[in-house]
Amino acid sequence: MSPNLHARARALLSDPLTNKGTAFTEEERDLFGLHGLLPPHVGTLESQIVRRRRALEEKENDFQRYAFLRELQDSNEVLFHALVQSDLPRMLPLVYTPTVGDGCERFSEIWRRTRGLFLSYPNRERIDEILADPAYDKVKVIVVSDGERILGLGDQGAGGMGIPIGKLALYTACAGIHPSEVLPILLDLGTDNHALREDPLYVGWRAPRVRGAEYDAFVERFVEAVDARFPGVLLQWEDFAGKNAYDLLGRYRDRLLSFNDDIQGTAATTVGTLLAAVRRTGKALADQRIVLFGAGAAGSGVAEMLVQAMMAQGLDETAARTRIWAVDRDGLVLSDFPRLPPQQRKLARDPAEIADWDVDGRNLVSLHDVIANVRPTVLIGTSGQKNAFDERCVRLMADGVERPVIFPLSNPVSRAEAHPEDLLDWTDGRAVVGTGSPFATPGITQVNNVYIFPGVGLGALAARARGVSDGMFMAAARRLSELGGATGGLLPPVTDLRHVALEVAVAVARCAQEEGLAGAGSEATTRDAIAASMWAAAYD
Ligand SMILES: NC(=O)C1=CN([C@@H]2O[C@H](COP(=O)(O)OP(=O)(O)OC[C@H]3O[C@@H](n4cnc5c(N)ncnc54)[C@H](OP(=O)(O)O)[C@@H]3O)[C@@H](O)[C@H]2O)C=CC1
Ligand SMILES: CC(=O)C(=O)O
Numbered sequence: 001m002s003p004n005l006h007a008r009a010r011a012l013l014s015d016p017l018t019n020k021g022t023a024f025t026e027e028e029r030d031l032f033g034l035h036g037l038l039p040p041h042v043g044t045l046e047s048q049i050v051r052r053r054r055a056l057e058e059k060e061n062d063f064q065r066y067a068f069l070r071e072l073q074d075s076n077e078v079l080f081h082a083l084v085q086s087d088l089p090r091m092l093p094l095v096y097t098p099t100v101g102d103g104c105e106r107f108s109e110i111w112r113r114t115r116g117l118f119l120s121y122p123n124r125e126r127i128d129e130i131l132a133d134p135a136y137d138k139v140k141v142i143v144v145s146d147g148e149r150i151l152g153l154g155d156q157g158a159g160g161m162g163i164p165i166g167k168l169a170l171y172t173a174c175a176g177i178h179p180s181e182v183l184p185i186l187l188d189l190g191t192d193n194h195a196l197r198e199d200p201l202y203v204g205w206r207a208p209r210v211r212g213a214e215y216d217a218f219v220e221r222f223v224e225a226v227d228a229r230f231p232g233v234l235l236q237w238e239d240f241a242g243k244n245a246y247d248l249l250g251r252y253r254d255r256l257l258s259f260n261d262d263i264q265g266t267a268a269t270t271v272g273t274l275l276a277a278v279r280r281t282g283k284a285l286a287d288q289r290i291v292l293f294g295a296g297a298a299g300s301g302v303a304e305m306l307v308q309a310m311m312a313q314g315l316d317e318t319a320a321r322t323r324i325w326a327v328d329r330d331g332l333v334l335s336d337f338p339r340l341p342p343q344q345r346k347l348a349r350d351p352a353e354i355a356d357w358d359v360d361g362r363n364l365v366s367l368h369d370v371i372a373n374v375r376p377t378v379l380i381g382t383s384g385q386k387n388a389f390d391e392r393c394v395r396l397m398a399d400g401v402e403r404p405v406i407f408p409l410s411n412p413v414s415r416a417e418a419h420p421e422d423l424l425d426w427t428d429g430r431a432v433v434g435t436g437s438p439f440a441t442p443g444i445t446q447v448n449n450v451y452i453f454p455g456v457g458l459g460a461l462a463a464r465a466r467g468v469s470d471g472m473f474m475a476a477a478r479r480l481s482e483l484g485g486a487t488g489g490l491l492p493p494v495t496d497l498r499h500v501a502l503e504v505a506v507a508v509a510r511c512a513q514e515e516g517l518a519g520a521g522s523e524a525t526t527r528d529a530i531a532a533s534m535w536a537a538a539y540d
């Protein structure tokens with residue numbers, strides 16, 4: 001065998017996109033010179049899944065399982081995805097929330113091999129050069145984060161890379177985007193997490209976060225490089241802190257095929273689930289009184305889409321806004337607050353409206369005060385504040401509302417505003433409960449943007465859309481709201497996420513065409529064509 005063939009054999013085995021491990025056939029072993037590098041047994045993908053599943057379950061805890069799965073992904077992508085797809089309810093909590101939260105916090109501890117791109121501030125002149133690698137020629141979907149607001153865990157610096165990796169694993173699992181077509185990117189502009197900067201194991205750039213004009217210039221350079229290198233790519237902004245999340249979405253949504261998952265994906269998931277929930281409670285969305293706790297990127301996005309959904313049910317904008325109360329760090333958001341972020345201005349209430357409220361809070365109008373005076377029918381948490389929905393608030397809300405709808409959406413589990421079992425207990429089982437992360441409590445729904453983003457991305461790509469509009473997210477929310485019925489849940493179970501992504505994709509592609517953001521009636525956007533384009537894990 002020539003030295004070239006030896007080198008190629010090793011390259012084949014060490015590239016996770018080409019490695020098949022023991023599943024290389026005898027013919028492939030002859031052809032690629034793999035004899036001796038593999039044990040003699042020739043296995044199948046199915047037998048490999050059994051072996052890896054056994055090893056996975058022998059790990060002591062979920063963090064070890066997460067690390068095991070990450071290593072598997074870095075050594076054999078087909079096997080990793082086949083294992084994930086073989087049992088989504090078991091695997092999703094390991095590769096995604098809640099365990100991905102530990103994965104980000106302990107990213108430096110388990111970093112082993114390259115995956116995706118770290119674009120660090122000191123490398124800002126090299127972005128084009130880094131993206132030029134032919135290994136990325138097929139890339140269609142990018143998920144990018146700067147690691148500043150990872151789930152409800154705050155600034156995780158370079159460790160935030162766990163999120164783009166996890167989200168893209170779901171693009172493959174749910175929307176069938178081939179692993180060679182996805183690229184996780186972490187913009188490493190430093191971290192303000194002092195413990196990380198002082199940790200000798202930290203793998204990121206040890207500097208305070210770059211902010212202001214330099215931050216903007218860096219992101220601009222990144223966007224220009226992406227646009228030039230990957231025309232038509234879909235870019236998902238993920239887990240940026242509130243202000244940057246809004247600024248970047250506003251600046252780039254018309255320049256790149258892009259969306260912010262925390263603002264728009266979460267909104268569509270929540271509105272879709274609420275539309276399904278209110279159908280069950282028998283009262284229109286426009287007749288609900290909705291309290292949002294945590295008016296950052298996710299909460300404000302949810303509020304704006306709720307306004308749109310209520311307007312579609314006949315309310316005018318002013319009336320729709322009167323159905324929503326936003327509570328943030330300083331209590332009920334009021335228009336006379338000195339420093340209101342732009343996304344909260346439209347949500348702020350006039351202090352005159354609450355002049356005759358009975359309030360406990362001394363310096364602020366607390367969640368409890370708002371519940372006592374508003375008597376909400378729906379309570380949504382996007383605050384990252386563990387146990388903020390306490391017994392006193394929940395019992396008060398449930399007093400007089402037959403089916404209180406309560407969604408503690410913050411991730412991971414350690415940041416959830418309430419435990420679903422407590423919510424059911426305090427409401428005598430009457431609450432309609434949705435959580436951001438999975439819980440074992442029967443009868444609750446996981447309300448997570450994984451129900452939306454894979455389908456939105458797939459649909460936008462299939463339609464070759466020029467942008468991702470609010471209308472496309474509304475179409476996604478409406479389609480999602482129709483999918484749960486058959487199974488008795490508000491949303492379909494996690495086992496159906498591929499079907500959900502397909503249905504959402506079809507709705508999104510049609511909407512793009514109707515709105516003139518994509519060519520009309522393309523063959524590529526029929527349900528059959530989109531389904532046929534979805535890759536299922538199997539060896540070539
Ligand atoms: N289920 C799902 O699909 C999704 C869930 N989420 C979850 O939502 C949470 C928030 O995410 P995101 O909106 O992007 O983050 P942001 O930081 O943008 O928003 C959080 C908001 O909560 C506010 N807040 C902080 N402390 C309190 C408090 N004690 N009481 C009331 N409000 C408070 C923050 O104020 P300040 O800025 O002053 O700290 C901020 O406005 C996270 O836990 C995330 O995991 C997000 C996206 C999707
Ligand atoms: C689910 C998600 O995107 C988040 O918690 O940030």
Ligand SMILES: [Mg+2]
Binds near residue numbers: 151239261262
């Ligand atoms: Mg997110």
